[in-house]
Amino acid sequence: MTDNIVDKVAVQTEDSRNQGRRAFLKGSAAVAGGVMFTSAANAAGGAGFDPKKAVAPYAGKAEITDVLQDGAARKSLGFGVRKYPYGMPSPFEKEVQRRTLEWLTPDSMASITMSPIHQLNGIITPNGLHFERYHGGVPTINPDDHRLVIHGLVERPLIFTMDDLKRFPSISRIHFIECPANGALEWKGVQLNSVQWTHGMMSCVEYTGVRLSDLLKEAGIKPEGKWIIPEGADASGMSRSVPVELAMDDCFVAYAQNGEALRREQGYPIRLVVPGCEANMWVKYLRRIMVHDVPIQHREETSKYTELMPDGTAQRFSWYMEANSVITYPSPDFKMQGPGKYYIRGLAWSGRGKVANVDISIDGGKNWKEAHFTSVVLDKAWTRFEMEWEWDGSEAFLMSRVTDETGYVQPPMPQMRNLEGTNNVYHRTAMVTWRVHGWDQGKNGGMIENVQY
Amino acid sequence: MxxxxxxxxxxxxxxxxxxxxxxxxxxxxxxxxxxxxxxxxxxxxxxxxxxxxxxxxxxxxxxxxxxxxxxxxxxxxxxxxxxxxxxxxxxxxxxxxxxxxxxxxxxxxxxxxxxxxxxxxxDDSSFVANGFGTPIAEAALSKWNITVDGDGKGLPSADVGMTIEEGGKVYVQFCGMCHGDFGEGAKGYLALAVDQNLVTSSFTDPAPMKAVGNYWPYATTIFDYIRRTMPFWTPNASFIGDAGYLGMTGYILQSNYIKIDDEGNELDDETFFNSEMLMKMNKYMPNQGNFFCDHRPVIHNERCMTNCPDAQVGGNGKGDATDYREARKLPDGTPQYNVPQRMHEDPPGVGHSGM
Incomplete structure (x- = not known):
């Protein structure tokens, strides 16, 4: 399944079906031979486009009469080519940054930054805004000196240079990458009012690299080799244990991210990609893969990245990230601009495959309406959803709920809390709720607040 | 077995x-x-x-x-x-x-x-290697291969080690400034030895500290991890060496009162701590039996669309969407991270504890 990317824009709702049909009609009318469709459209007769009715919502709004002046951009030359051999965002976008909470960690070398999810569009995270998580700071590795070794329970231990790796057949895949602690701050209740803080420990990019199964087969895994132990070349020497069945499924060793080399923050020159699984397994600065008979029981799969339950037991090896979703607009970073029409939009994803449906509630979960997708629907990747909403100005409780292709329905927070307590730290993947304050003649400032049930 | x-x-x-x-x-x-x-x-x-x-x-x-x-x-x-x-x-x-x-x-x-x-x-019986790599001997990886697994494979031989007392000195020199001389933690870095109950399911309780004695399932992990990553600013230090890392491991295990036998004896300061002692203690890690494999999902909801049952609606299962919790605020109006010990002392951006 994971080998066949199906570029399917899922048409889910009556609305989106009609939208698709309208686009089809429009396109067909533009080409010769579209007669049938053109006449069909005409057959609607009197129900055609009524310009007067169409602009009715503008009735009564004051008209601007001051003559518009030209700005400096129109009256002078801009800068020339090669001023920025590597292009940078407009200075007006300087607030769009990954950010951290300084009080989370005692130093910046073993810390995390969150992506500004609420300021992103589409399903691709720009490389400079990809979230960061280090356990021992970021090394600057010369790719000419970097090596990848595959050894252990193999027929022929091998060492590869970067050039060697790039000779192998390449694959490119779009996948989300999510720290299992994404949303961890919300286990004990609401902490912070921004999607960046509640869901920013994740990103979604296009990776290019070499299939891990190709590399492992190159060295010849012995039958007793049941696990692989990938390890990083950085100060943390990050290691995890990955079952060989998973390694042989859809994992790969990536050297590129969004068309260019990996950034140092994301593992330059190479990292492991374990689609759908917690990001801690995606070992960066990968330099060694040991094929082994048992898991290593590394600190990051025993002391950390295990989930403490209310009865004192702990769940371990929770590799897959569950289906999850969040409304990015309107969200606490924005303000409502008065009653009227809004397009609720957001992100949904699942570590176990494709997103199947996203539903949106505006009444705290009592009633739901299906949203439609505005992006391609890919395996283990972000999926964009959108739904029209006519806000009457009263208090509303916005929630999104994803169903993935396995049939798993995202649970509400009380249900997850009752089951897993509040000291779990990881995999807090239940729904969140945005409270839209009543408009009340603008007295509440259009505030949108993160609340929790 | x-x-x-x-x-x-x-x-x-x-x-x-x-x-x-x-x-x-x-x-x-x-x-x-x-x-x-x-x-x-x-x-x-x-x-x-x-x-x-x-x-x-x-x-x-x-x-x-x-x-x-x-x-x-x-x-x-x-x-x-x-x-x-x-x-x-x-x-x-x-x-x-x-x-x-x-x-x-x-x-x-x-x-x-x-x-x-x-x-x-x-099923890929037709695979033949591309030959793009270069063969390498396992012996050439002796410096890179520092993996120790839960069964103890990869540990140094039994003649390498030092007494717990010597190990304590190494620990105090290289670890104490961040983890406390007795593993109690310092400067916001993790404690290694605490005596805390992991069962604190009350909503408002602070999260329990997870340390070696009350949480870690394997003793081998301590040696693997500290030799791989510590001291933080100069990991895998040759001036500490396998003997030093074993000494630190022994001192940390002693600080956590881990048993060395069925009679409940603990490490003496004079005990020579080596890989054999480590493997002896590996089976007495108190919390080792409390881990279970991921068996999610345990939640199997229906995709309800209209008039959903109260249990699935906001308001803690009572169906009242206006019954919610908000973020707590610090006196300066900024949101508050919900760790009680930080509540009255450390506003965001100043001090550190937990995590």
Whole structure:
């Protein structure tokens, strides 16, 4: 399944079906031979486009009469080519940054930054805004000196240079990458009012690299080799244990991210990609893969990245990230601009495959309406959803709920809390709720607040 | 092998569930109604396939597990039962400790993973290497290969080590400034030895500190981890060496009052701490039996669209959407991270504790 990317824009709702049909009609009318469709459209007769009715919502709004002046951009030359051999965002976008909470960690070398999810569009995270998580700071590795070794329970231990790796057949895949602690701050209740803080420990990019199964087969895994132990070349020497069945499924060793080399923050020159699984397994600065008979029981799969339950037991090896979703607009970073029409939009994803449906509630979960997708629907990747909403100005409780292709329905927070307590730290993947304050003649400032049930 | 009835059962389940798609198709030949371990339908793979791979569906799970309270779907929701087809354990550990539930595998229910692995690997008899790499001898990796697994493979030989007293001196010199001279933690870095109960399910309780004695399931992990990553500013230091890292490991284990034998004896300052002592103590880690394999999802909701039951609506299950919690605020109006010990002392951006 994971080998066949199906570029399917899922048409889910009556609305989106009609939208698709309208686009089809429009396109067909533009080409010769579209007669049938053109006449069909005409057959609607009197129900055609009524310009007067169409602009009715503008009735009564004051008209601007001051003559518009030209700005400096129109009256002078801009800068020339090669001023920025590597292009940078407009200075007006300087607030769009990954950010951290300084009080989370005692130093910046073993810390995390969150992506500004609420300021992103589409399903691709720009490389400079990809979230960061280090356990021992970021090394600057010369790719000419970097090596990848595959050894252990193999027929022929091998060492590869970067050039060697790039000779192998390449694959490119779009996948989300999510720290299992994404949303961890919300286990004990609401902490912070921004999607960046509640869901920013994740990103979604296009990776290019070499299939891990190709590399492992190159060295010849012995039958007793049941696990692989990938390890990083950085100060943390990050290691995890990955079952060989998973390694042989859809994992790969990536050297590129969004068309260019990996950034140092994301593992330059190479990292492991374990689609759908917690990001801690995606070992960066990968330099060694040991094929082994048992898991290593590394600190990051025993002391950390295990989930403490209310009865004192702990769940371990929770590799897959569950289906999850969040409304990015309107969200606490924005303000409502008065009653009227809004397009609720957001992100949904699942570590176990494709997103199947996203539903949106505006009444705290009592009633739901299906949203439609505005992006391609890919395996283990972000999926964009959108739904029209006519806000009457009263208090509303916005929630999104994803169903993935396995049939798993995202649970509400009380249900997850009752089951897993509040000291779990990881995999807090239940729904969140945005409270839209009543408009009340603008007295509440259009505030949108993160609340929790 | 540490054979209890439980581990024998676990091993038999593991055999039936282990391995490739081939092994699984063997299972699916069993006639319907056969049960594995008296609990699960033996033809579970077939059931999942018939349901289009929707192994998380309520109907599929009930077909496999039944719906009784002990082992069925209903039982799963109420009780975190590690014994179900979505998680299972394989062999017991070699040290005789209670590590039997620690070698989790891909849930067998992930049939597509197995199919894909079969296609890429097990069934690829035509594969011939590209020859792009260069052969390397294992001996050439002696400096890189620093992995120690839970069975103790990779530990230094038994003549390497030092007394606990010497280990304590090394620890105080290189570790104490961040983790406290007795492992109590410092400067916001993690404590290594605390005596705390992990069961604090009250909503407002502070999160329990997870340290070596009350949480870590393996003693081998301490040696592997500190030799790999510590001291933080100059990891894997040759001036500490295997003997020094073993000494630190011993001191940390002593600080956590880990037993060395069934009689409950603990490490003396004069004890020579080496890999043999480490492996002896590996089976006395107090919390080792409390880990279970990932068996999510245990939540199986319907996709309700209108007038959903109160349990699925806001307001803590009472259906009242206006019954919610808000973020607590610091006096300056900024949101408050919900760790009580930070509440009155450390506004964001100033001090550190926890995490």
């Amino acid at each position: 540490f054979n209890t009835k439980q581990t024998l059962v676990a091993a038999s389940v593991a055999i039936l569930f282990s391995g490739s798609a081939l092994a699984m198709s063997g299972n699916s030949d069993s006639k319907a109604g056969d049960k594995i371990d008296g609990k699960y339908a033996a033809n579970y793979a077939e059931i999942i396939k018939k349901a289009d791979g929707k192994y998380l569906d309520k109907a599929v799970i009930e077909a496999i597990l039944g719906s009784d309270e002990t082992h069925g779907r209903n039982g799963l929701v109420g009780k975190l039962d590690p014994a179900n087809p979505y998680s299972f354990e394989v062999d017991d550990s070699i040290d005789g400790g209670n590590h039997g539930n620690a070698q989790c595998k891909i849930p067998a229910a992930f049939t597509e993973v197995h199919e894909s692995a079969a296609k890429h690997y097990h």
